[in-house]
Amino acid sequence: MGKNKCAAVVLSAVLLASSFAYSPTFGTSTVQAEATEYKHAFDQKVIKRFKAERSMHHIQFLSEQLGPRVAGTKEEEKAASYIKNLLTSYGFDIEVQEFSIPDRLMGTLEANGNKVRVNIPTGADSTDEAGLSGTLYDANLGYPEDFTSEVEGKIALISRGELTFANKIKNATEAGAAGVIIYNNQEGTAPLNMSLGDYQASVPVAGITKVSGEALLNDVLPSNTEVTLTIERFENSTSKNIIATRTPKHVEDPDILHVTAHYDSVQYAPGANDNASGTSVVLELARILKSYPIDKELRFVFFGAEEIGLVGSDYYVNKLSEEEVKRSIGNFNLDMVGTDWDQATSIYMNTLDGQSNIVSETAVAAAERLDTPSPLTLYQRGASDHVSFYEGGIDSVNFIRREPGTADLEPYYHTPQDVLKYISEERLQEIGELIGASVYQIVGNK
Incomplete structure (x- = not known):
């Protein structure tokens, strides 16, 4: 089932009376x-x-x-x-x-020699074959005030929540981030599947699970270890x-x-x-x-x-x-x-x-x-x-x-x-x- 059209609108009465519910x-x-x-x-x-x-x-x-x-x-x-x-x-x-x-984007993320599952949203930028390598920057929720000059050239690690995905990416890009990874704030086994609407990012973007995001935040970022994000665009x-x-x-x-x-x-x-x-x-x-x-x-x-x-x-x-x-x-x-x-x-x-x-x-x-x-x-x-x-x-x-x-x-x-x-x-x-x-x-x- 797709998630791209028409959010749920609950009827005023969902009609569950008796064992056979109908309008x-x-x-x-x-x-x-x-x-x-x-x-x-x-x-x-x-x-x-x-x-x-x-x-x-x-x-x-x-x-x-x-x-x-x-x-x-x-x-x-x-x-x-x-x-x-x-x-x-x-x-x-x-x-x-x-x-x-539409062009399909597929990606991989490598950190500490491990592959992290990612979802790449439509509207993200792709990388070359070698991918984007860089250290991580903790950008919290991705508000403009969450960024300092230290983000320049780094990959912004942002939590889901409060702002739209597009606004988080826009704020990171304007602050000088070379890429963006957004992790879920809810438990789940599938990587975060984002919709950017009509927004076209000028940097590579990936979504990951809450567990993966917390692991990057707590284990990878403090050691200043580089991660590599690779995104391939499949055209036609x-x-x-x-x-x-x-x-x-x-x-x-x-x-x-x-x-x-x-x-x-x-x-x-x-x-x-x-x-x-x-x-x-x-x-x-x-x-x-x-x-x-x-x-x-x-x-x-x-x-x-x-x-x-x-x-x-x-x-x-x-x-x-x-x-x-x-x-x-x-x-x-x-x-x-x-x-x-x-x-x-x-x-x-x-x-x-x-x-x-x-x-x-x-x-x-x-x-x-x-x-x-x-x-x-x-x-x-x-x-x-x-x-x-x-x-x-x-x-x-x-x-x-x-x-x-x-x-x-x-x-x-x-x-x-x-x-x-x-x-x-x-x-x-x-x-x-x-x-x-x-x-x-x-x-x-x-």
Whole structure:
């Protein structure tokens, strides 16, 4: 799940009454009224064939055999090939959309002969092959008064907090720092992932963990030992969307339903839950629905480069013709649906405006029919590929597991601990049945 668009806005009521939470705005919609006409056997055509163990196999390949799948890397490319080959074997017509992505920065930090994990923000300057070597300067929080003339030519070590990252870097640069390292003020195993907005730094910049920052501050800085920060810029990189389409027979200009997930991850994170889980469920649904009669066009779309700003889904939606947008009735987007974190007991249905639509209403109707164990919670939030569909004028919902009330994500989010052992096969089965029944309710030829 990306963090670059639309911060959370909590609804005035998060709607957690009873074991089945949903917004009263669903009311007695047409979708719910029609649901009474469905036989449970109709759902069974899908849910009895959904096999979570197959999804687990996909997650294992993506997260363990490939590992982190950063946009534009060979690992992301291998993931795209894996998805394409599977969908081809299922008999789908496949379209591959290749698109350019912003320059990618990757870096390393060496101190006392040890490598320190870093994240390099977009907007940082790069170094030459030898890197930037220098001693550290303790700049506290990075206020102008935290710098003296002694920072000239040194690498400023700054704590996160109070000021924006861009202001910290600007103050350090104006004081004469040759580079900037910002360490987190919160515990975590992943290096600090910063957003500089539109700010373009004139010096190399890196983010590190709180533990690493304190180690540099207490062990390296007092000895006046040099550290080396190396940042490489990868230019002209590309990523891919993989699109599998089924069109109904004898239906002219059918409605289109988009079922989507992103397959890339962030640096250092194997991405088992974020988002091999969503990818694996959509792959399994594609296998099941490859041959059932449908009366609407069904598109399974796998996005690259979600984690760097929803780039793949933006490209996909912007490439839709005006006529395709008019025929598009909804988007089911799956992101982080498989965590075993015991506090993530609710399936959140995130919409950008916080309002229900055909996708959320259909999911509510399916959950009632199936007696889905986990409550559904309608919530106002962006930060995943459903944003691109909403901005393109298409009803969309992001399905994701969170903790009720707090809406917190699993503690493994964007960390090296996002691995297979923290995936729940039972929850994969639950979401697969729920989304499968919902999708088939809309596209199935009854």
